[in-house]
Amino acid sequence: MKFVCSKSNLVNGLQIVSKAVPSKTTMSILECILVDTTEGMIKFMANDMELGIQTIVEGNIVDRGFIAIDAKIFFDIVRKLPDNEVTIESDSSNKVTISCEKAKFNIIGRKGDDFTHLPSIERIDGVTVSQFTLRNVIQQTIFSISENDTNKMMAGELFEVDGDNLKLVSLDGHRISIRKVKLGNNYAYKKVVVPGKALGEISKILGDSTEKMVNIFFTDKHVLFEFDKTTVVSRLIEGEYFSIDQMLSSDYETKMTINRKELLECIDRATLLVKEGDKKPVIISIVDGKMELKINSAIGSMDEEIDIEKQGKDLLIGFNPKFLIDALRVIEDEVVDIYLVNPKAPCFIRDKESTYVYLVLPVNFTTVD
Incomplete structure (x- = not known):
């Protein structure tokens, strides 16, 4: 595998996917970012088994292939390179060479085959909302998520779609936050609980454009957010959310x-x-x-x-x-x-x-x- 792209594109891509790299794990492969150019695009992917993020980085592919690289050392190297084009290549022995101007790093990668890919989710019956709106409603509710793990439902947000209404609800036992926004179209009723961690990371990646949209797709166990050149997949919190209406007067x-x-x-x-x-x-x-x-x-x-x-x-x-x-x-x-x-x-x-x-x-x- 070999490709060339600007340092700024690399840094942006690594910042996005690094949000799904676990800080602690017993599976060392999850500490890596998968770099995949097999489909003619430069894809970066990270997955902690609860949250997975993939983004496409602009650049020129010389040789197709894929390899897993330790996320921390990869990001640390790229950040400190000169502001110029960066060449990244790997060989059959999983050695990775990162070079820019007169700087050259050789590090050991891992077989891309060992990496756990994002779950496959059918893009059917999705909901569309602007990046600005989604980022806002997340930021306006997420602070009420409980930091205590005793109740798993309090660690997530209710995400409810009803016709042309989107409602987010969070609570921590001392307070409740509710936000409702109008959508551009009518959609089938959906009600899921999305982990607060996933929504927090998504809100950091989303832009503030009212023109750029986010497509959201649901399955029984996962939710997928697709925007710009980034895909975020999160496992849902399973179970029945609290009866909020009974608490409101x-x-x-x-x-x-x-x-x-x-x-x-x-x-x-x-x-x-x-x-x-x-x-x-x-x-x-x-x-x-x-x-x-x-x-x-x-x-x-x-x-x-x-x-x-x-x-x-x-x-x-x-x-x-x-x-x-x-x-x-x-x-x-x-x-x-x-x-x-x-x-x-x-x-x-x-x-x-x-x-x-x-x-x-x-x-x-x-x-x-």
């Missing part, structure tokens, strides 16, 4: 309408007094015309007032500041409506059409003087 005793940026900056300032790992709540007092936010920690205390519009009862309630910050950061509206019932019931941040819904559970607190 339109009832409220207090409604607060507030400037989103002011509230976000106020909570952000309050966290200056919270050490990492400390679970000090922010305490919010809601009365007519104003909201007062207080925090009291070993470092010090802070209180601040923000003008609001209020409907309903006065309320004193405490929250984990991080959960409010995560939600407010990804909302684009200038003004947000926050619905509350009592100090022990969840609050809802949502717009009138429920294109976004963020549920946050309150926390117990002792009153700050």
